[in-house]
Amino acid sequence: MNKLFKVQIIACGPGLKEISEIHGVSSEWVREMIKNEALEIEIVKAYLGEFPSVSDNCAWIIMGSRYSAYDKMDWIENLKKNICLAVDNKIPILGICFGHQLLCSALGAEVSNNPEGWEIGSSKVSLTDKGVESPLFKDFDDSFYVYQSHHDVVSQLPPNVDLLCSNKFGVQSVSFSDHVFGVQFHPEFSHKVMNAYFNARTKDLEEGDFRVLDINDGSRIIDNFINIFLKEG
Numbered sequence: 203m204n205k206l207f208k209v210q211i212i213a214c215g216p217g218l219k220e221i222s223e224i225h226g227v228s229s230e231w232v233r234e235m236i237k238n239e240a241l242e243i244e245i246v247k248a249y250l251g252e253f254p255s256v257s258d259n260c261a262w263i264i265m266g267s268r269y270s271a272y273d274k275m276d277w278i279e280n281l282k283k284n285i286c287l288a289v290d291n292k293i294p295i296l297g298i299c300f301g302h303q304l305l306c307s308a309l310g311a312e313v314s315n316n317p318e319g320w321e322i323g324s325s326k327v328s329l330t331d332k333g334v335e336s337p338l339f340k341d342f343d344d345s346f347y348v349y350q351s352h353h354d355v356v357s358q359l360p361p362n363v364d365l366l367c368s369n370k371f372g373v374q375s376v377s378f379s380d381h382v383f384g385v386q387f388h389p390e391f392s393h394k395v396m397n398a399y400f401n402a403r404t405k406d407l408e409e410g411d412f413r414v415l416d417i418n419d420g421s422r423i424i425d426n427f428i429n430i431f432l433k434e435g
Contacts, residue, residue, distance in 0.1 A: 206431040208242040210254040214267035221398045231390040235424045248281045261294035264301025271303040271313040294381045296427045302384030310360035321350040322403045324415040327374045333366035337430045348387035348420035349396045389423040
C-alpha cells in the first residue's frame with residue numbers, strides 16, 4: 203500500500219455520561235495515543251451519521267459502543283456496509299470491542315450475548331500461535347493483562363478469519379488477510395478510566411471475580427497497528 207498519512211477514528215457512541223463528563227471520550231484517548239505528528243487524525247462520528255472515507259493512505263480505528271453489533275439501527279447497518287467496502291479496498295482497520303465485533307460480523311462471524319456474562323476489569327488473555335507471529339502483538343508476552351468492558355462476544359469465526367488471542371470468555375483478537383485486525387479488549391483505557399467503568403458496570407452485577415490492576419499491556423496495540431502500515435509505505 204501507499205504511505206499512510208491519515209488515521210480516521212470512528213466513534214460509535216458518546217460513551218457513558220458519568221465517564222465522559224470527567225475523563226472525555228474514547229476517540230480522544232486514542233487520538234492522544236498516536237504520537238506520530240506526521241499523521242493527520244480525524245474523528246468520524248458514525249453514530250451521528252458520519253462515515254469514514256475509503257481512500258488510499260488512510261487507516262480506520264473503529265471504537266467501542268454501548269450498542270450491539272446485531273442491533274438493527276441504520277447507522278450500524280451502514281457502517282457494516284462501509285466496513286465491507288473498506289476490507290475489499292484493503293483499507294487498514296483496527297476494531298476495538300464493539301468495533302471488533304462489528305468488523306467480525308462484516309467478515310461473516312457470529313456475534314451474540316456471552317453466556318459467561320460480563321467481562322469487566324482486568325483480564326488475562328493468551329496468544330495463539332498465529333498471534334505470536336502477528337505484528338499486531340510485536341514484543342508481547344504469550345499471556346498478558348488487558349482492560350475489558352463487554353457482555354457481547356464473537357461466538358463463531360468463519361474459516362477466513364484467524365484467531366490471534368483468546369481466554370475463557372472467548373475470542374479476544376482476530377486478523378483477516380494482512381491489513382484487518384480486531385481486539386475485544388480496550389487498549390485505550392487508562393487505569394482511572396477502567397476504574398470508572400468498573401464502578402459503573404459492577405454496581406448492578408452479582409459479585410464475581412472482577413478486579414482492576416494498574417496495568418494494561420494492551421495499550422501497545424495502537425502503536426503496533428500504526429507502525430505496521432507506516433513501515434510498509
